[in-house]
Amino acid sequence: MTTQQLAQQIQIKKSFLCIGLDVDLNKIPNYLLETEDPIFEFNKAIIDATHDLCVSYKPNTAFYEAYGIKGWQSLEKTINYINEKHPDIFTIADAKRGDIGNTSSMYAKAFFEDLNFDSVTVAPYMGKDSVEPFLAFENKHTIMLALTSNEGAFDFQTQFVDGIELYKTVLTTSKTWKNSENLMYVVGATKAEFFTDIRKIVPDSFLLVPGVGAQGGSLSEVCKYGMNKNVGLLINSSRGIIYSSNGTDFAEKAREEALKLQKEMELILNK
Amino acid sequence: MTTQQLAQQIQIKKSFLCIGLDVDLNKIPNYLLETEDPIFEFNKAIIDATHDLCVSYKPNTAFYEAYGIKGWQSLEKTINYINEKHPDIFTIADAKRGDIGNTSSMYAKAFFEDLNFDSVTVAPYMGKDSVEPFLAFENKHTIMLALTSNEGAFDFQTQFVDGIELYKTVLTTSKTWKNSENLMYVVGATKAEFFTDIRKIVPDSFLLVPGVGAQGGSLSEVCKYGMNKNVGLLINSSRGIIYSSNGTDFAEKAREEALKLQKEMELILNK
Incomplete structure (x- = not known):
């Protein structure tokens, strides 16, 4: 998917929500544990209930x-399900x-190839030659911390x-790397006041913003300082959405939480 | 395994060699590709041929x-094989x-639990609360970049x-973290002149040293500046050992390369 297509999806869905699929078997409804692949069944239900409200899903590997081969199978089934059913995500x-x-x-x-994700998050500590191999893939995106x-x-x-x-x-150094147009960045919502300075360095890049919800970040603050002309933000919520209930209504409740965020986003986009 | 046990193994084997099991299907002998699990068969042969010459194996995940579920299965079989056959590694x-x-x-x-590795490498960029969860495991080791x-x-x-x-x-900051006695550090062999300063900060820690071999680092230089009273070094070689040959003699040739390094190490230890 290109960044233009992503920007279009944001306008179509009136949402720049990313839902984090961080599935912990200790937190999902008990009755799912009796199915053959509880993690996938959980993800499938969440995806079916929320795909029209978000533009992105983010499984945390x-x-x-943590569940070994079975876990990797669940990841593969999840990404395949999203790619088949919702290629616009x-x-x-x-x-x-x-x-x-x-x-x-x-x-x-x-x-990018085996699992066919659109993007992957990477850590910058090892510098240019540790990131450029990711940037070499066309229409794939590298989201750097x-x-x-x-x-x-703060350490x-x-x-x-x-x-x-x-x-x-x-941020500044990474802009000099080969194919740096394929870079996006992780910037935490818990640090909204930093977005002004960040936008001076990377005005056009998409920012993946975790920390709204369970970690306490404010959506309106992030948008106030971080939004650019293409929106340029993907706001992630994981626990705040997917664990709204651990009963049989978990998907319905997840939809309710996602809808709240989508409605807030729609208001912001209409301003 | 405790660090004392690791230090003992170094004295028993007269070696502080770590062999990196970075298995690329494009580089292993062709005939192995016809087996059910070429990666595991390759690793098994390398392990059988070298386990008395090294104190550590390091599969790079x-x-x-890159080979998906099959790859994860090969990793699981490899670590189980090492743990069963060579618990002293x-x-x-x-x-x-x-x-x-x-x-x-x-x-x-x-x-640490599912795969039962003794240690894992981690990146420091996200700071204390991203590393301390690893440090909480007793007799497990966290090797920080x-x-x-x-x-x-240099970026x-x-x-x-x-x-x-x-x-x-x-280095300095990490020493203040909870259970920091479970830390080891990655320091590249290509930067031997930096070891003197590093030893002033972490005199007692084990250092995992990649970069000897294919990347051009010098074993004697690293030992000159980096060794402490418990040796305190694990020198890694991956490609330089495991890809010495891609014929039917690959394991034998890998042993020859490992033996060269072990003999150099024995000389240094006897000094």
Whole structure:
């Protein structure tokens, strides 16, 4: 999917919502545990109930790897289901990978070719040659960590490197990399006041914004400082949507929560 | 495995070699491709031929994920084979993970519990709460990227943060984290001259050192500046050992290459 197509979907659906599919077997309805693939059954129900309200799904790979081969099978079935049923959805493998060049190429192959995700999240610590192998894929997107939503973001990301915060150096430097037009960035919603400065460095890029909901970030604040002419934001909510109920009505309740966010987004888009 | 047990193994085997199991189907002997699980068959032959010469094996997860479920099965069979046949071997999942707390817990579960690795590599960019969930596991080890072996290391890791290089800030800061005694660090062999300063910050920690071999690092230089009283080094070689031949003699040739390194290490240990 191209960024233009993503921007179009946002206008069509009046939504820039991304739903995080972070499925924990301890949190899903008990009766699903009796099915052959509880994680997939859970995802399928969530997708069926919410696909018209969001433009993106983001499975976090950790939650699948924790269940070994069975988990990887659930991930594969989930991405295949989305790609078949809803090819207009922008898919994100939230994997936070990054390694030396030949290894990053293998990760890119895993997520872009084998699983056919539209995008993957990567970590910047190892620099240019750890990210460029991902950028080499046409119409695939590499979403690099810039400023994350957690407390630990203040350990290194906001430290000053020659008078400039590290996350800003990361943003500025990454723009010089080959195929940098395929970059998007992770910027946490818990740090809304930072968006003004970030938009000075990457005015046109899409930003994936976790931290609305369970982590306490504000949608309106993020939009106020972070939106650009193409919207340029994907607001992620995971736990706040998918675990609204752990009864038989879990998908219905998830839809209600997604709808609340979509309605807020529609209001913002209509302004 | 405890660090004391690892240090003992180094003395018993006169080796601090780690063999990287980065299996690329394009590089292994053709005839193996006809077997049911070529990656596992390759690893099994390498392990059978080299286990007395090394103290550690390090599968890089990218090379398994690139083959989807089949790849994950090969990884599981490989770690199970090592744990059953050679419980004295220190196993490293080279995964370079790291995410917000609840997600890092899932990764820790995946590698420490589900797959039963002794250790996993992690990236530091997201800070304390992204690493501490790994550190919470007793007798498991978290190997954090400090200064990597690739060119991109100079993009951010060696930048000055308040007058101190970022990788040194990462080292110093990480020592304040809970259960930091379970930390080891990745320091690339291609930067041997940096080891003196690194040892001032983490004199007692084990360092996992990639970059000897294919990437051009020097074993004697690394030992000169990086060794401590417990040796404190795991020198990794991947491609330089496992792809010495792509004929039927690949395991034998891998042994020859591993033996060369082990003999060099024995000389250094006897000094």
